[in-house]
Amino acid sequence: MKPPLLLAALLLTAPAFAADAPSPGEIVAAAPAGEWVKIAPEDLLVMDLAPDRDGKARRVVIELMPPPFSQAWVGNIRTLAKAHWWDGLAIVRSQDDYVVQWGDPDSDDPSRAKPLPPLFATAQGDYTVPLDDSLRASWQERALADLKASMTAESAGQPAESRIKRDSYALTTQFVNGWPVASDLRTSYWPVHCYGMVGAGRGMAPDAGSGAELYTVIGHAPRHLDRNIALVGRVIEGIEHLSTLPRGTEALGFYETPGERTPIVSVRLGNDVPGLPLYEYLSTDSETFARYADARANRRDPFFIVPAGGVDVCNVPVPVRRVPAAQ
Amino acid sequence: MKPPLLLAALLLTAPAFAADAPSPGEIVAAAPAGEWVKIAPEDLLVMDLAPDRDGKARRVVIELMPPPFSQAWVGNIRTLAKAHWWDGLAIVRSQDDYVVQWGDPDSDDPSRAKPLPPLFATAQGDYTVPLDDSLRASWQERALADLKASMTAESAGQPAESRIKRDSYALTTQFVNGWPVASDLRTSYWPVHCYGMVGAGRGMAPDAGSGAELYTVIGHAPRHLDRNIALVGRVIEGIEHLSTLPRGTEALGFYETPGERTPIVSVRLGNDVPGLPLYEYLSTDSETFARYADARANRRDPFFIVPAGGVDVCNVPVPVRRVPAAQ
Numbered sequence: 001m002k003p004p005l006l007l008a009a010l011l012l013t014a015p016a017f018a019a020d021a022p023s024p025g026e027i028v029a030a031a032p033a034g035e036w037v038k039i040a041p042e043d044l045l046v047m048d049l050a051p052d053r054d055g056k057a058r059r060v061v062i063e064l065m066p067p068p069f070s071q072a073w074v075g076n077i078r079t080l081a082k083a084h085w086w087d088g089l090a091i092v093r094s095q096d097d098y099v100v101q102w103g104d105p106d107s108d109d110p111s112r113a114k115p116l117p118p119l120f121a122t123a124q125g126d127y128t129v130p131l132d133d134s135l136r137a138s139w140q141e142r143a144l145a146d147l148k149a150s151m152t153a154e155s156a157g158q159p160a161e162s163r164i165k166r167d168s169y170a171l172t173t174q175f176v177n178g179w180p181v182a183s184d185l186r187t188s189y190w191p192v193h194c195y196g197m198v199g200a201g202r203g204m205a206p207d208a209g210s211g212a213e214l215y216t217v218i219g220h221a222p223r224h225l226d227r228n229i230a231l232v233g234r235v236i237e238g239i240e241h242l243s244t245l246p247r248g249t250e251a252l253g254f255y256e257t258p259g260e261r262t263p264i265v266s267v268r269l270g271n272d273v274p275g276l277p278l279y280e281y282l283s284t285d286s287e288t289f290a291r292y293a294d295a296r297a298n299r300r301d302p303f304f305i306v307p308a309g310g311v312d313v314c315n316v317p318v319p320v321r322r323v324p325a326a327q
Numbered sequence: 328m329k330p331p332l333l334l335a336a337l338l339l340t341a342p343a344f345a346a347d348a349p350s351p352g353e354i355v356a357a358a359p360a361g362e363w364v365k366i367a368p369e370d371l372l373v374m375d376l377a378p379d380r381d382g383k384a385r386r387v388v389i390e391l392m393p394p395p396f397s398q399a400w401v402g403n404i405r406t407l408a409k410a411h412w413w414d415g416l417a418i419v420r421s422q423d424d425y426v427v428q429w430g431d432p433d434s435d436d437p438s439r440a441k442p443l444p445p446l447f448a449t450a451q452g453d454y455t456v457p458l459d460d461s462l463r464a465s466w467q468e469r470a471l472a473d474l475k476a477s478m479t480a481e482s483a484g485q486p487a488e489s490r491i492k493r494d495s496y497a498l499t500t501q502f503v504n505g506w507p508v509a510s511d512l513r514t515s516y517w518p519v520h521c522y523g524m525v526g527a528g529r530g531m532a533p534d535a536g537s538g539a540e541l542y543t544v545i546g547h548a549p550r551h552l553d554r555n556i557a558l559v560g561r562v563i564e565g566i567e568h569l570s571t572l573p574r575g576t577e578a579l580g581f582y583e584t585p586g587e588r589t590p591i592v593s594v595r596l597g598n599d600v601p602g603l604p605l606y607e608y609l610s611t612d613s614e615t616f617a618r619y620a621d622a623r624a625n626r627r628d629p630f631f632i633v634p635a636g637g638v639d640v641c642n643v644p645v646p647v648r649r650v651p652a653a654q
Contacts, residue, residue, distance in 0.1 A: 096567045097522050127632075165495070168493050168639035168642075169636070169639070195424050195547045220522045220548055221642075223638075223642065224624075227632070239424075243423055244571045244574065246571055299551050303531055303555070305554070306553075308496045308550060308551045310495045311495055311551065312550070312639065315495075
């Protein structure tokens with residue numbers, strides 16, 4: 001009996017074996033420089049946590065959402081970062097397979113809550129973006145093309161569903177300017193709660209939150225939160241400093257005692273952080289991204305026996321990297 | 328401007344507010360005792376890790392898959408547990424948003440690998456179960472009922488897609504004897520890679536692994552692994568001891584040095600662990616489970632503004648609990 005190949009098990013990328021078909025990672029690695037889009041430092045939020053028990057630094061880098069998404073909250077977040085409002089606050093919650101959340105531990109107690117600078121505050125949530133005629137037509141055309149491809153596959157003797165793109169939560173999913181979105185193909189579209197996405201916590205409806213309290217997804221995509229909370233960004237580096245935090249033992253993963261919370265040293269916009277690397281994402285309109293997404297849906301690299309024939313939008317993470325030194 | 332309600336933010340369950348509609352958790356809590364199914368201790372795998380840095384015990388409880396799923400590997404796992412084979416081995420890999428994996432760190436080196444007891448070894452993977460006529464008819468009927476409900480909703484002026492149950496990877500998803508599965512509605516069905524599912528690592532195809540090397544999902548469901556690896560169980564308690572492990576810094580999240588690995592003290596079948604609590608799961612054929620799944624797809628509890636109208640199979644975790652003392 002052959003022992004399992006430990007290092008080859010569960011390969012995401014298999015450079016040594018991929019003679020016949022490249023893996024998604026290899027496809028991305030071969031993207032031409034022109035397909036990468038630089039992220040402006042002022043669109044980054046840099047959160048430095050207190051060092052870990054071994055004294056190692058813990059930095060989390062978040063990319064803020066561009067227009068037309070959630071700009072009221074993103075504006076608040078810029079104001080709070082410039083005011084150094086989060087400095088000295090803490091990670092207050094870590095719930096397994098759900099979210100890690102940070103902000104003012106005393107926000108529920110008006111006598112102790114940290115005063116906020118003047119902020120935008122929504123009375124009602126507005127978590128979607130109107131679908132204009134051009135976008136609607138384009139996405140409907142894509143949906144039709146998918147259906148045609150499905151029929152072609154069926155007539156060629158392939159399983160029909162292997163070509164249909166389905167989403168469990170919306171009529172279609174797409175990528176807009178580097179961000180995953182869902183749409184009803186009629187009135188609106190909205191960003192979706194994938195792993196690493198950052199949102200603005202809120203109380204009961206119709207409270208819409210201010211952006212002072214943020215969370216990030218550290219488990220299976222909680223897509224039921226789509227259209228119910230404002231998404232404001234995504235973690236592009238250092239999410240492991242949040243996803244590995246001890247889980248809180250109170251209800252919803254809140255920490256039981258102040259000593260369990262992780263202190264936030266500082267939160268700054270990227271242009272206020274000396275020496276911050278430059279980051280870039282792979283254009284979701286690029287040819288490489290299309291091939292990457294297709295490869296995520298149809299794994300042809302040698303480890304795989306049965307390609308899935310489909311993929312959900314949260315299983316196609318948009319590639320983000322530090323700008324290579326050579327460029 | 329009102330400060331956000333910290334403790335109310337992102338509620339999964341909101342007992343104090345749910346006068347109008349119960350949350351999924353409240354629905355499950357109200358299930359009659361007869362809808363819970365006891366899990367036989369001999370179907371549990373209990374892994375005790377070395378205590379953490381504060382001396383706290385770390386126990387992970389895994390429920391092994393029942394027939395007709397993956398029984399060749401499950402048989403191997405029982406043999407290995409009875410032989411105490413995993414004792415003294417280690418967690419060798421922790422890859423963010425993917426898997427944590429354990430086994431013999433030296434399995435790649437024949438001169439140092441720990442000898443295995445005689446085991447079943449598959450030459451080709453057989454990761455699916457044939458779909459019999461009765462199951463095919465039943466699931467096709469359900470798919471038809473969903474379609475009819477969708478048309479009814481549409482004619483009532485509700486969005487059509489709000490009633491269609493879709494999956495991105497297969498023609499249908501269902502629950503069989505407490506386990507989430509997907510099917511092509513033609514030839515076969517298979518268990519799916521949700522958060523917390525446990526699988527048998529393997530090398531390159533057509534190697535099918537033995538069960539000596541196991542992993543669990545700690546991120547967004549990697550459904551592209553469905554039908555490509557044998558799923559053998561799920562973590563029912565203590566997954567936080569795996570999901571919070573420091574991520575490995577080598578390729579694929581393997582640990583760079585032996586000192587970073589977490590030692591496994593022992594792995595036993597549940598009937599060999601004195602004092603182990605009894606566990607039970609909510610029957611997936613029960614009325615309560617149907618209401619719970621519907622509530623996961625259509626959140627009507629007060630926090631939510633827009634119910635999703637759908638849910639993916641991995642966002643409907645099967646409720647598992649310790650058998651209450653009162654029963």
